[in-house]
Amino acid sequence: MTLVIVSLIKSVALVLLLLLGFAYLTYYERKMLSRFHVRIGPNRAGPFGLLQPIADAVKAIFKEEVVPGHVDKYLYIVAPALSVIPALVVLAVVPFAPDITVFGYPVSLSVTNFNVAVLYIVAITSIATYGIILGGWSSNNNYSLLGALRTASQMISYELPLGIVLIAILLTTNIGRETGTLSMVEIVNQPRPWWLWLWLWLAFPIFFITMLAEANRSPFDLPETENELIAGFQTEYGGIKFAIYMMAEYIGMITGSVIMATLFFGGWKGPFVVPGTWHGALLGFGWLVLKVIVLLFLYLWVRASVPRIRYDQLLQFCWKVLTPLSIIYLVLTAVLVVFVA
Numbered sequence: 001m002t003l004v005i006v007s008l009i010k011s012v013a014l015v016l017l018l019l020l021g022f023a024y025l026t027y028y029e030r031k032m033l034s035r036f037h038v039r040i041g042p043n044r045a046g047p048f049g050l051l052q053p054i055a056d057a058v059k060a061i062f063k064e065e066v067v068p069g070h071v072d073k074y075l076y077i078v079a080p081a082l083s084v085i086p087a088l089v090v091l092a093v094v095p096f097a098p099d100i101t102v103f104g105y106p107v108s109l110s111v112t113n114f115n116v117a118v119l120y121i122v123a124i125t126s127i128a129t130y131g132i133i134l135g136g137w138s139s140n141n142n143y144s145l146l147g148a149l150r151t152a153s154q155m156i157s158y159e160l161p162l163g164i165v166l167i168a169i170l171l172t173t174n175i176g177r178e179t180g181t182l183s184m185v186e187i188v189n190q191p192r193p194w195w196l197w198l199w200l201w202l203a204f205p206i207f208f209i210t211m212l213a214e215a216n217r218s219p220f221d222l223p224e225t226e227n228e229l230i231a232g233f234q235t236e237y238g239g240i241k242f243a244i245y246m247m248a249e250y251i252g253m254i255t256g257s258v259i260m261a262t263l264f265f266g267g268w269k270g271p272f273v274v275p276g277t278w279h280g281a282l283l284g285f286g287w288l289v290l291k292v293i294v295l296l297f298l299y300l301w302v303r304a305s306v307p308r309i310r311y312d313q314l315l316q317f318c319w320k321v322l323t324p325l326s327i328i329y330l331v332l333t334a335v336l337v338v339f340v341a
Helices: 002-036 052-062 073-093 117-138 142-172 184-189 194-214 239-264 278-305 311-340
Strands: 100-102 105-107
Touching: 002 052, 002 073, 002 239, 002 278, 052 239, 073 117, 073 239, 100 278, 117 142, 117 184, 117 239, 142 194, 142 311, 184 239, 194 239, 194 278, 194 311, 239 278
Parallel strands: none
Antiparallel strands: 100 105
16 A cells, blocks of 8 residues: 555656646747847746746636537547657656665655566657547548648657667667666666767767657657648647647657656766765756756757758658668677677
């Protein structure tokens, strides 16, 4: 019973943390883009504009709810939830800080830890695609359906190089131990030599580009088809349902950054972190947050700097550039593991 209560508390804390992160990621993005564009950004709602996310949330919640008569009403309502729920639960297997002891009981600062965590992440994130596809399909709008089909081909294509790089990273967990692991907690806890960090960082650009495409972020934000003066798969959505789609995108950026920080940059590890202590847990969580903020800045930097590409260029870049590079990296990693492990 105690284990269930602790897991429930950690789950609620994770969801609240992601919702708060989503709200202020919109503020972070608008402020950073305004600096790139040499303007001020939000500065009216509260000091320095810090209450702007709350004002946006209130506006979205109280906007009139309109359900067009030609839509498939059940799927039309369910689709946004299918997009946001996977984004909220995917981080349940990621450690946010080293374990601590509370009243004599060891407490893990991840919601759960099991030995197929990486497979869990891949499976859960794939479900979000259905929310976008069903949103376009249920709208009974040709433009919405076109945006949904673009999303399907884009996300399925870029999942291939992402998965190949992920396999290469998992192969390196066999170095220095008898067997590899798919547990995110063990991946963070496993010591890695400096040369292995350098080797993993070679794959980071490929992984980051695929994460941009998976999150439908610029320059891969073609499913929204803004250049066609419509909203793509979400053309028929407004009010809180449209906000839920936006929530799924921004929380997806946060979860992607947490996963990249865990796989490539040691997660909560950093200077002066002492596992098993309260100050070590707080400092470890602080290091993870700092790494996530830097990675989120990369998302925004790309949006401010790189123009949107054509759809044929998007798919050609995946199949002719990223996929061959990821396969080469996987083969070289396999050879490295055979000679070193």
